[in-house]
Amino acid sequence: MSVLKSRPVLRWLVPVTAVATVIGGGAALGTFAAQAEPSLPPRTAAQLLVDLQTSQLEGLSGTVVQRADLGLPPLAGLVGGGGLTGLLTGTHTLRVWHSGPDRQRVALVDTLGEHDIVRNGRDVWAWNSRSNTATHRTLPEGTAGAPTPELPVTPGEAADRALAAIGPSTEVSVGRSATVAGRDAYELVLAPRDAASLVHQVRIAIDARQHVPLRFEVFADGSDKPAFEMAFTQVSYARPDADQFTFNPPPGVKVTEETTGRRPADAPGKRRADGERPDVRTVGESWATVVVARLDGAGAPADRPTAPGRAGNGPAGDPAALLGALPKVSGDWGSGRLLTGKLFSVLLTDDGRLIAGAVTPERLYEVAKG
16 A cells, blocks of 8 residues: 555645634534445445545635544533634534645634635735734745645545555555535545554545545544544535635734744744754554653643632633643553543653553553653
8 A cells, every 4th residue: 555645635724723713513414424325336445545646636615514522521621612622522614725736725614703724826824804813924935735734624634644644554445435515435444453543444535536535534443423524515626716815904904924934833942953853752653653742841730739710711721720630640651640532542741741642541651651
């Protein structure tokens, strides 16, 4: 399966906080699989992988619905819906447009407003209708393809990341045919062979004619319902009009110009010239990859007393309350706090390490000990 390489399919510059604000509104994803299976000529898994690698996507527009049910504990509410955990539950609706490697647009729509990300050549705009603010950045000359995204927002983007994990640790097969957004589709099934992985299967519905991923589902061990899924509910392969990628700031909008250098989230001195961070490393590979990060003073807040009345204040809530609500764990590796969901485990050790992966807690303990 090494013939497959990651393709730059619909790569958007979407901040985590932008995606997390789009909650509610959108079709129930359970309706996607309710249609009768179409009759399609048989194709092998290898043929479907080649289809994905060789497909040519000149233009696309459509509506994507995303749903996540990762089984987060109640303490996730401490950080509010505007943070990362806002993305880890609920339903999100997006409109997307794609016209070649340097023109993309995504609109995240909710009942309170709209957040658009628009790329037109070297210009990238982000607009929030609710706050009537916009940011603009100019990409360096010679930039090929769209900006690397913070999060996948289309089935194609998610599929690229999952397919990059294909190797000896992955069993690849063909599932049932399906109809997604009115299009006949094959289903490619990826199943990790490593027992430490919390992922049972990844299922990717691929347009039978255009070879574009239309639906992406992740199933956790022991569950017959997706813990995470995104799918087109409507799709067109016509190239969108050029006007779709022209952003004119609305009257009264506050525009902020950003540089294309180091991202604000990058602490000074934490990255080497080659982009690597010496305080972050990975252990293992493929589905069982574990990330280890050194967090200065990370373990200390867990044992400090919580300020009265602050636990439920959303983003302003006390971090000590969040950490203190996690269950304590210990072993020959040390001690710390553990956060688990259907598809991930996170260990925050008392000596200031954050260890995370889509693996069982036992694998995290092995890494912590090593």
